[in-house]
Amino acid sequence: MTLDISIVPSANPRTAAQVAEILADPGFGTYFTDHMFTVEWTPEKGWHDARITAYGPLTLDPATAVLHYAQETFEGMKAYRHEDGSVWTFRPDQNAERMKRSSHRLALPVLEPEDFVQAVDALVAVDQRWVPEAGSEKSLYIRPFMIATEAFLGVRPSQHVTFMVIASPAGAYFKGGIKPLTLWLTEEYTRAGRGGMGAAKTGGNYASSLVAQQEATAQGCDQVVFLDGAEGKYVEELGGMNMYFVFADGRIVTPATGTILEGITRSAIIELAHQSGHKVEERLFSIDEWREGVASGEITEVFACGTAAVVTPVGTLKWEGGEVQGSTETGPLTQQIRQSLIDIQYGRSADEFHWMHRVL
Numbered sequence: 001m002t003l004d005i006s007i008v009p010s011a012n013p014r015t016a017a018q019v020a021e022i023l024a025d026p027g028f029g030t031y032f033t034d035h036m037f038t039v040e041w042t043p044e045k046g047w048h049d050a051r052i053t054a055y056g057p058l059t060l061d062p063a064t065a066v067l068h069y070a071q072e073t074f075e076g077m078k079a080y081r082h083e084d085g086s087v088w089t090f091r092p093d094q095n096a097e098r099m100k101r102s103s104h105r106l107a108l109p110v111l112e113p114e115d116f117v118q119a120v121d122a123l124v125a126v127d128q129r130w131v132p133e134a135g136s137e138k139s140l141y142i143r144p145f146m147i148a149t150e151a152f153l154g155v156r157p158s159q160h161v162t163f164m165v166i167a168s169p170a171g172a173y174f175k176g177g178i179k180p181l182t183l184w185l186t187e188e189y190t191r192a193g194r195g196g197m198g199a200a201k202t203g204g205n206y207a208s209s210l211v212a213q214q215e216a217t218a219q220g221c222d223q224v225v226f227l228d229g230a231e232g233k234y235v236e237e238l239g240g241m242n243m244y245f246v247f248a249d250g251r252i253v254t255p256a257t258g259t260i261l262e263g264i265t266r267s268a269i270i271e272l273a274h275q276s277g278h279k280v281e282e283r284l285f286s287i288d289e290w291r292e293g294v295a296s297g298e299i300t301e302v303f304a305c306g307t308a309a310v311v312t313p314v315g316t317l318k319w320e321g322g323e324v325q326g327s328t329e330t331g332p333l334t335q336q337i338r339q340s341l342i343d344i345q346y347g348r349s350a351d352e353f354h355w356m357h358r359v360l
């Protein structure tokens with residue numbers, strides 16, 4: 001706890017009735033809590049002026065570096081309310097460490113993991129009435145982010161950086177039951193290459209994925225799948241979710257890290273799968289192995305994972321001129337892993353891996 005955080009409460013917080021109305025159907029990323037956390041960095045002063053203030057617009061000079069050169073990193077995590085009213089986050093140290101790695105790649109300063117966790121905890125504490133009720137699969141989505149805020153058009157790392165945390169209540173990702181995704185395989189666009197920033201959680205990776213996602217939508221698909229940049233042969237991930245393939249013999253394969261984003265859900269699933277006796281292979285996984293495996297029945301389940309949707313079954317894969325039909329239902333292992341994860345997150349089963357961090 002090294003940040004000295006001042007708190008200036010909002011003069012216009014939402015009323016209890018307004019919060020209740022929003023929490024009844026929060027959707028995703030639409031409503032924001034009453035407050036936000038901010039801390040600034042300069043080379044001379046390091047991190048300074050940590051504060052929680054009323055949520056509201058930022059005033060930025062039009063020359064602010066992040067607007068031009070996308071020097072930014074972000075994180076995505078959730079706070080969960082348990083039956084006894086307590087509030088918890090899931091492996092926040094992992095989000096903090098990943099932001100440190102992302103920030104290194106984007107030439108941004110290091111925010112120490114304990115300061116990151118302190119900032120998140122402080123905002124969640126101030127806005128605790130925004131953490132939805134237990135037993136609902138709703139949560140408070142938390143978005144920490146770091147941006148280059150120096151007003152300067154020269155190209156070099158910004159000498160003024162701002163780290164902020166905002167929070168937004170989130171509903172259950174799947175309303176009316178889980179339905180397998182249909183994926184579009186893009187053979188034109190890639191999201192990352194060797195030495196690029198595929199492993200960093202940074203807005204540029206999302207900017208570059210949008211046109212491919214547009215193509216997927218135009219093809220009637222839910223999400224886009226990217227292949228490796230060098231050979232266009234190996235499965236990487238979706239725009240914002242990692243991928244898993246379950247084989248009939250119980251083996252599970254997931255693409256190895258390097259150019260993909262190192263998902264915290266992905267790594268938790270590796271441990272859960274090991275615990276239930278599955279062999280997990282992190283390796284190159286070709287698109288042909290996927291097509292042939294599903295067609296032959298050797299691959300029995302495919303799923304995607306990430307903080308927002310937890311675990312999502314994948315059904316059909318389509319590409320220019322073809323498709324391979326997967327299951328129209330959620331497979332048993334997909335279902336089991338999803339349930340194990342959310343039971344830990346909502347405190348309904350023992351936290352054997354010590355993943356949960358109590359905030360309140």
Ligand SMILES: *Cc1c(COP(=O)(O)O)cnc(C)c1O
Nearest residue numbers: 240241242261263264265306307
């Ligand atoms: C955040 C993200 C994921 C999922 O990571 P989690 O830590 O599990 O939420 C996967 N891929 C990309 C590109 C991401 O940005």
